[in-house]
Amino acid sequence: MIGRILLATGGGYFASSSAMAIFCLLLVTLGMPRADAVTLGIILVFAFYLCLILWVFAARALWRPVAVLSLLIASGYGLTAFVGHGG
């Protein structure tokens, strides 16, 4: 159970954080103003985080959330490392 709690709060947080970074970068490359992209990301990310938490607790086999979350985290950090910080 402790594993699930950690995965839901910590893993869920980093996964949604990465998802938000990808989402914002994508919107900005598609031509949306930066402030709009980030604000939309902020509004959506909490709903996403909530869904992740619930999913981690609801899933019967833990490996699926683990896989998806690590994939999200890796791609998010990979992308921001590759593109670099916006300025």
Place this chain on the structure above:
Amino acid sequence: MKQDFRRSMGWLHTWAGVVLGSILFAIFWMGTLSVFDSEIDLWMKPATRLAPAVSTLPLESFRSSLEEAISAKAAFWNVTLPSDRDAVFHTHYGTRKKTIIRDIDPVTGRELPDAGTLGATGFIFPFHYTLNTELMNLGECVVGLASMAMLVLCVTGVIIHRKIFVDFFTFRPRANPRRLLLDLHNISGVFGLPFHIVLTFSGLVILGATYFPAGVSAVYPNTRAYFFDSNGLSFLSVKHGNPGAPVVSLDETAMRARSLWGGDEPHLVLVANPGMTTSRIAFFRGNERQVVVDRDVVAFDGPTGELLSRSPRLTPIMRAQRFLSGVHLIEFHHWVLRWLYFVLGLGSCVLIATGFLFWLESRRKKQGENFGFRLVEGLTAGSVTGIILATLAFFIANRLLPPGAQVFGLERAALEVWAFYLVWIAAFLHGWMWPRRVWIGQSAAISALALTAVVLNWITTGDHPLHTLFHRYLWPVAGMDGVLLAGGALALLTAVKLSRRMQNGAVGSRPVASETA
């Protein structure tokens, strides 16, 4: 499969509630009080209980305060203009070491005596989102975690509620305590659900850039840049400049801002980098007649008075965000809605408290003597009735401490906060040491303290409820006294009922009524 799902959701609901319920109660309680922050301020700072001025003072009458800020090398200086919730001016400037706030009489323009209190805007409201912890962003993070837990609790609560439509209006006041608590928990949860979810969600969105900096830094160099960009404050990102520059007439620039707004009045006037060659004068529009927070900031160059920028029109996405934050921050002036918010906020407090009490009541028979049970029982007492007692102690300390009081080198304002914490800790200890009579004792204490606060306000200021009711500008004080008296009466009723039930042998607990202090 379905049963399994429901069970795991039930587990999550129970333990997220028990572990984070105390923090959630503190957040919701302080948030509920913050609905009337200006009114509580008026109660705590009797010198500001002034009738509104017929005509407002010219802004240039604050020139001396601005000069003071310049000579103190302040990073910013601002003045808040009176509104129908707050009759006085507030000047405010911040140096690197501290911020200095002064209240100004709206008729004479003279400085009012320092009340020596943080008041609701300085203590209760910040407590609502930082838990008064300034250690890095720890307080904010805990509040964010608790808010996420609140969202989880709302969703799981709906999932585990077996008969949400059949039991929609079910309330059985004569049933056994456990059943009654569950009914109350369901009613406040289901009917208040839109309020719980919207307020929690919008609260998270307001601090979103703090909670998810990764998304911001993906496209911005830092969070500050996003903050400036999204609020139309980019004129603030300038170099420090050189000292010795003048600041042009505030009234003249204010007139130009007003004409840009089509006659609307500013609510706040900010001078950033005062006295520097790069100083900026900015006017923030009042926000009283709309839900959407749209300050429409107009900025001028300080030394020359040249118009620099005006906030761009809100895009649909920004508008949605500003609507959410407007719904949460209640900067609009609408008395009926403000009271409705207050009542709904109390409803959230009832929800959390009954959740705790239901947990206790369903385990009392089987594990009433366990360490874990005792721990949660004390925790509940401290975090529900305890924080109400602590708040009342804060008010009482405000009326009892003489002006300029100092103990152990602590200022008067800090002493009030200490009174709050000492009583709060005492309430926890009381809950752990004497669990059997804790609810009766604390409910009775709430009613006594509430009455004391009203009487002390009368003695120290002469504003008794009959007097305040007949003066329009004192209605906020009358309202606060009224709520204190009503809450006190309700708490007394609860205490009497509980002790009667105890004498009849039933170990029940029904301290729900005591949330309204």
Place this chain on the structure above:
Amino acid sequence: MMSAFLFCTFLGLLLFLAFALLALTQFPHRRVTGTAELLPRRVTQVRLLAGLLLVVTLGLAIWNEGGGFGFLLWASLLSLTACAVAFVLGWWAGLLVPLARVMLNPHPLLAVVSLLPGSGRQPD
């Protein structure tokens, strides 16, 4: 300010009526008010009427107070009045008995008119 207060009271009463109607289509609440159960057809009618009332009050609120305030007022009154219905059913169910009876009447509108004070006059 006074007018806003009166308007909200009016809105609250309408919403209370809507929720009371909804509650009184449910078996346990009919039993508490000591009235017979409704026919399924009537249940549908009453629920439709209550739904209509909810929509109308939203329209009224927005028309009178503007989009933002109107919606917030309506939403918060929704919570409070529903709660009030639950409390009234728990403590003073007797208050809702006349309404529960009217709902049984085959011609509820006529019944409401005859309940009004001064109903000796012919309703026109």
